Amino acid sequence: MIHEYRKTLKNYAIGLLWLLGLLWPLLGIHPDGTLSFDRTFTTWLYIAAGSFLCLLIYILNKSGLLRPVGNALSAPREKASRLIGAVPVWVWIGALLAAACLYPLFTGRYAQDVATNVLIYICLGLGLNIVVGLAGMLDLGYIAFYGVGAYTYALLNLHYGLSFWICLPIAAALACIAGCIIGYPTLRMRGDYLAIVTLGFGEIVRIILNNWMTLTNGPNGLLGIKPPSIYVPSFEAGFSFELLYIKKLQYLYYIALGLAILTITAVRRLNHSRIGRAWESIREDETAAELMGVNTFILKLLAYAMGALFAGLAGAFFCARMRFVSPESFTFIESAMVLSMVVLGGMASIPGIMLGAAALIVLPEVFREFETYRMLAFGLAMVVMMLFRPAGLIPAKRMGTRSEDREG
Amino acid sequence: MDYFFQQLINGLTLGGLYALIALGYTMVYGVIQLINFAHGELFAAGGYVGVILLGYFTGRGYLETHPILCLIGAFALTMGYCAFLAVGVEKVAYKPLRRQPRLAVLLSALGMSIFLSNALMLTQGVYDKAYPSELFQGGFDLGGVTISYLRIMILAMTVVLLIGLNLLVFRTKIGIAMRATAQDKIMSSLVSISSNRIISLTFAIGAGLAAAAGVMVGLYYGSVRYDMGFLPGIKAFAAAVLGGIGNITGAMLGGLIIGMVEIFGAGYISGQYKDVFAFIILIAVLYFKPTGIMGENIDDTRV
Numbered sequence: 001m002i003h004e005y006r007k008t009l010k011n012y013a014i015g016l017l018w019l020l021g022l023l024w025p026l027l028g029i030h031p032d033g034t035l036s037f038d039r040t041f042t043t044w045l046y047i048a049a050g051s052f053l054c055l056l057i058y059i060l061n062k063s064g065l066l067r068p069v070g071n072a073l074s075a076p077r078e079k080a081s082r083l084i085g086a087v088p089v090w091v092w093i094g095a096l097l098a099a100a101c102l103y104p105l106f107t108g109r110y111a112q113d114v115a116t117n118v119l120i121y122i123c124l125g126l127g128l129n130i131v132v133g134l135a136g137m138l139d140l141g142y143i144a145f146y147g148v149g150a151y152t153y154a155l156l157n158l159h160y161g162l163s164f165w166i167c168l169p170i171a172a173a174l175a176c177i178a179g180c181i182i183g184y185p186t187l188r189m190r191g192d193y194l195a196i197v198t199l200g201f202g203e204i205v206r207i208i209l210n211n212w213m214t215l216t217n218g219p220n221g222l223l224g225i226k227p228p229s230i231y232v233p234s235f236e237a238g239f240s241f242e243l244l245y246i247k248k249l250q251y252l253y254y255i256a257l258g259l260a261i262l263t264i265t266a267v268r269r270l271n272h273s274r275i276g277r278a279w280e281s282i283r284e285d286e287t288a289a290e291l292m293g294v295n296t297f298i299l300k301l302l303a304y305a306m307g308a309l310f311a312g313l314a315g316a317f318f319c320a321r322m323r324f325v326s327p328e329s330f331t332f333i334e335s336a337m338v339l340s341m342v343v344l345g346g347m348a349s350i351p352g353i354m355l356g357a358a359a360l361i362v363l364p365e366v367f368r369e370f371e372t373y374r375m376l377a378f379g380l381a382m383v384v385m386m387l388f389r390p391a392g393l394i395p396a397k398r399m400g401t402r403s404e405d406r407e408g
Numbered sequence: 409m410d411y412f413f414q415q416l417i418n419g420l421t422l423g424g425l426y427a428l429i430a431l432g433y434t435m436v437y438g439v440i441q442l443i444n445f446a447h448g449e450l451f452a453a454g455g456y457v458g459v460i461l462l463g464y465f466t467g468r469g470y471l472e473t474h475p476i477l478c479l480i481g482a483f484a485l486t487m488g489y490c491a492f493l494a495v496g497v498e499k500v501a502y503k504p505l506r507r508q509p510r511l512a513v514l515l516s517a518l519g520m521s522i523f524l525s526n527a528l529m530l531t532q533g534v535y536d537k538a539y540p541s542e543l544f545q546g547g548f549d550l551g552g553v554t555i556s557y558l559r560i561m562i563l564a565m566t567v568v569l570l571i572g573l574n575l576l577v578f579r580t581k582i583g584i585a586m587r588a589t590a591q592d593k594i595m596s597s598l599v600s601i602s603s604n605r606i607i608s609l610t611f612a613i614g615a616g617l618a619a620a621a622g623v624m625v626g627l628y629y630g631s632v633r634y635d636m637g638f639l640p641g642i643k644a645f646a647a648a649v650l651g652g653i654g655n656i657t658g659a660m661l662g663g664l665i666i667g668m669v670e671i672f673g674a675g676y677i678s679g680q681y682k683d684v685f686a687f688i689i690l691i692a693v694l695y696f697k698p699t700g701i702m703g704e705n706i707d708d709t710r711v
Contacts, residue, residue, distance in 0.1 A: 018496050025489060026531040029460050033467025138511060185695050191510050192443045196645055197694055200687035203642070211680040332638065336518055343515055376526040382519025383501050390505075390512040 005059050012055055020044050100257055104250040112249045114365050116321065119256035120314050121357040123263045125341040126350065127310030130267060132339065133348035133396070134276060135303035136283025138195040140335050141182070141202025145175040145308035147209060147330035149315025154222045154325045155215070164228035164320050168313060175312025176305045178205075183304030187297060190286070202335055209327040221326025228255055228320050252321050259317055263310050268350060270306065279303055280348075333375075340382050346392025355393055410552040415675045416668075421559050421628065423667025424566035428621035429644035430651070430659040430666075431573060432614025438590040438654035439610045440506070445517035446497055448641020449524035450490050450615045454622025455632035456528055457486040459537045466540050475543060483565070486623050487616035494615030495608045497524075503604070521637075529634040536631040543627060562624045569620055570660055573613070577656060586610060590654065639683060643670070646690035652700030661701060665689075 020040070027040045060066050084092075104112050124146060131139045152171040156162045162170075182201045186194055209216050216222065229245045246252060270276050278299050281289035290296050319325050337360065345356025364374045385392075429451050436444045461482040465471045471478045501520045505513045547556030577583035588596040589606040597603050625640070626632045647666040651658025666686050674682035693700060 015496075015500075018492070022489070022493055022496065023531075025457055025460060026528075029464045031460070031463030031467050033464055033469070035464075138514065185691060189694055189698070192441075192514060193649070193694055193698070195514060196443060196642070196649075197691055199642065200646070200690050203639075204684050204687050207681060207684050333522070336522065340515070340519075343511075372530060373526075375522055376530060379519045379521070379523030379526060383516050383523065386508070386512045386516040386519065387501075387504055390508055 004063070008055070008059065012051075016044075016048055016051070019047065097261075101254075104253050109249055112253050114362060116249070116253050116256045118358050118361045119253070119260040120318055121338065121341060121361055122260045122354050123310050123314040123317075124338045125345070125353040125357045126263050126267045127307045127314070128338050129307075129342050129348060129350075129353055130270065130279070130310075131303050131307040132342055133353075134271060134279040134283065135300060136279075136286075137186075137300065137303065138191065138198070139304075139307070140195050140199035140332070140339065141205070142198075142307065142311060142338055143330045143332075143335040144182070144202040144205035145178055145311035146315040146318070146334075147205055147327070148175045148178045148308075149312030150319035150325045150329070151209065151216060151222075151315075152312070153316040153319045154225050157225050158222060164226070164316070168316050171316035172309045172312040175308040175315065178312075179304040179306075179308025180301055182308075183301050187300050199332065199335075202330075202332060206327050206330050206332075209330065216327070219327060221324055221328070223324055225319055225323045225325070227252070227323060228317075256317060256321075259313055263313070264350060264354075266310075271348070271350075275299065275302065337378075340378070344381070344385055344392055346394040346396055349392065349394050349396035352392050352394035352396065359393075411675070413551075413553045415671050417553065417555060417559060419668035419671035420664070421562050421667070422671055423664035424563060424570075425621045425624055425628075425663075426640070426644050426647045426667050427660045427663025428566060428569060428617045428624075429640060430647035430663045431570075431656060432618045433645050433648040434651070434653055434656060434659040435586075435610050435614045437648070439586065439607055440502070442502065442510075442513055442517065443645065444502075444611075444614075445514070445641075446501075446520040446524055447614065447618060448637035448639075448644070449521050449528070450494055450497075450637070451618040451622045451625075451640060451644075452525065452528060452632065452634065452637030453493060454486050454490045454615075454619025455626040455636065456532055456537065456622075456634075457489050457619070458482055458623030458626050459539050459632055461485055462540050462543075471540060471542070479543065483620055483623055486619045490615040490619030490622075491612035494611040498608055498611045503607075525635055525637060532634060534634065536633050538631045539626045541630060558627060562628060565620065565624060569617060573617065573656070576613070582609065643683075643686040646686045646693075649690055650693050650700055652702040655700070655702045658700055658702030 023044055024037075024040045027043065028036050030036065057066075103115060107115075124142075127145075128139065128142045131137050131142070149171040152174045153164065153167040156167050156170065157164070182198065186197050186201075189197060210219055212218070227245050232244050233239065246255070278289065278294045281292070281294055282296055282299060286296060318329070341356040341360050342353055343356075344359065345354070346352025360378075364371070367374075370377075429447070432447050432450070433444060436442060436447070462471065462478065465478040465482070497520055501516045502513060505516055544556065544558035544561055547554050547559070549555075577586060585596065585601045585606050586609070588599070588601055589603050589610075593603050596606075621640075622632070625636070643666055644663065647662035648659045649662070650665060651660070651662030666689065669685050669689060670682050673685040677685075
């Protein structure tokens with residue numbers, strides 16, 4: 001068995017030595033003119049042990065020794081999937097919805113906070129999914145629209161006292177317009193160039209937010225934004241309505257849930273409409289789509305506008321929940337986070353993106369002690385995911401199926 | 409007028425540094441059509457290795473006795489280290505994905521970039537690391553324009569590296585092999601050029617140049633930070649696009665233009681928005697002339 005995997009083992013050994021060579025100068029050379037080895041070796045040994053375990057599993061899997069385990073598991077799995085398949089989809093959706101509605105009753109503040117975050121990111125991920133997953137345009141500046149939405153609500157609320165519910169559509173509309181402005185000059189570009197230009201646009205928006213002191217208060221951010229409000233009927237002194245600000249996390253969670261459900265339904269409907277089909281045709285082959293009479297210009301612009309719209313909604317809500325905005329929240333790394341939710345979960349697949357958002361928000365919370373390693377693991381996960389499962393955790397059903405291989 | 413010439417010198421210095429980083433983008437793009445997102449992080453790693461080595465030399469007292477030798481040693485070791493790092497990055501994150509869709513490779517590059525900058529943060533700390541300041545102090549006055557020795561050193565070093573690269577690419581067999589691989593991978597492999605080796609070499613050379621730029625930026629600004637690779641990386645990419653991606657002379661020219669625009673924009677328009685100018689140029693170039701100044705007409709689908 002060792003013989004078969006000699007090449008793998010050799011590469012692995014070279015890789016580890018290479019890692020040691022790279023690690024030592026960073027950890028072992030000190031400015032006071034001394035050299036040390038212990039810290040490098042302990043770090044290296046941890047990495048070596050961890051990666052050796054992965055290698056062992058990989059080899060066992062390849063050589064078929066894990067097959068009995070897989071076989072033993074596959075029977076119950078098949079049974080379960082048959083059972084799941086027997087129940088109609090609406091039952092599952094209903095159960096999920098009920099669980100989501102009842103969630104705050106059984107959980108504490110912290111869990112609700114995390115759940116609200118997940119819901120915001122589901123909105124963002126699904127919005128980005130329209131641009132990247134459906135229309136196939138890689139957008140690295142997506143978080144700019146989130147910023148536009150957040151600042152729209154913050155400014156309108158602070159200066160004009162407009163309520164959250166009025167600002168929500170305005171924020172969505174403004175983000176939509178921003179999407180068109182950014183989308184328009186990039187329509188001629190594809191692939192890598194598009195990615196880098198959208199990244200540039202995202203950075204421009206962030207720099208403007210950071211430097212336009214009179215409007216945005218620069219890096220200090222805006223404070224004192226009102227939370228969402230509702231009218232509750234009041235029976236004191238006859239019948240009247242009383243304005244109540246929602247400060248309780250529990251109710252904020254429900255608003256986020258509402259936004260997420262709105263986004264999910266909208267994206268689903270878009271996906272299955274003629275527009276969604278046209279987007280997919282652009283993703284698969286833009287030239288062919290254009291030849292078949294798809295108006296790629298309008299549809300690509302529409303994809304940007306739609307994606308931005310949901311980001312604007314999420315942004316306004318984020319701002320209302322935090323009651324504070326600053327350019328810090330709209331950096332490139334946030335764009336990368338949302339993008340990797342879309343990609344890790346499975347592009348163009350709604351359950352996939354929901355899973356991706358939940359995984360990327362909840363997992364770091366679970367591993368709180370290792371927080372400093374969070375982004376490191378995140379970057380690594382992105383690479384590993386691309387190497388081993390580029391289609392994502394739950395791949396979309398309609399992804400990349402050309403007309404000729406759809407039948408049979 | 410003095411102010412103008414002062415800015416011109418500043419622009420030249422900065423432009424040279426951008427040109428050095430841009431070369432890595434352009435060469436890698438020329439060979440495998442990939443935007444190496446992790447390139448900016450290689451530049452940052454160069455800055456860090458440089459400060460570690462110079463710190464070590466200072467601690468040992470070598471820097472006082474043999475400053476020039478120390479500096480050359482620091483440059484050489486840093487460039488070697490980053491070349492080594494880049495080859496590993498290529499083998500791990502890009503080579504297995506060569507037949508995958510472009511999006512997968514791009515995301516892998518993005519992940520690598522996040523990974524590297526966080527690895528730097530974890531090993532070296534979140535705070536700025538200061539470069540030894542006693543190097544190249546002083547300068548001379550030229551009709552009201554102060555030119556520091558440090559700036560002359562940076563300019564000289566940049567010119568030496570650029571000439572060296574030009575010689576390598578246009579005068580040696582390795583350079584011919586690189587250009588052949590960039591033209592047509594299959595044909596060049598038929599004449600027994602190992603394309604894998606050439607790709608690794610391209611990554612190594614690009615990373616070496618970026619690492620040298622990292623050390624120089626560290627010396628120029630006096631400190632390095634773990635996330636310093638992102639913005640210069642993007643600006644250097646803008647420079648590569650401006651010059652026509654895949655074109656080495658174009659990247660040098662583009663670097664100079666981006667540096668000049670940034671310095672003059674900061675000096676005459678607004679210092680706060682200096683980072684925006686490079687992006688505006690990038691967008692304008694891609695919109696009006698996607699092939700760049702020196703670029704040939706490339707296939708429309710690549711744009």
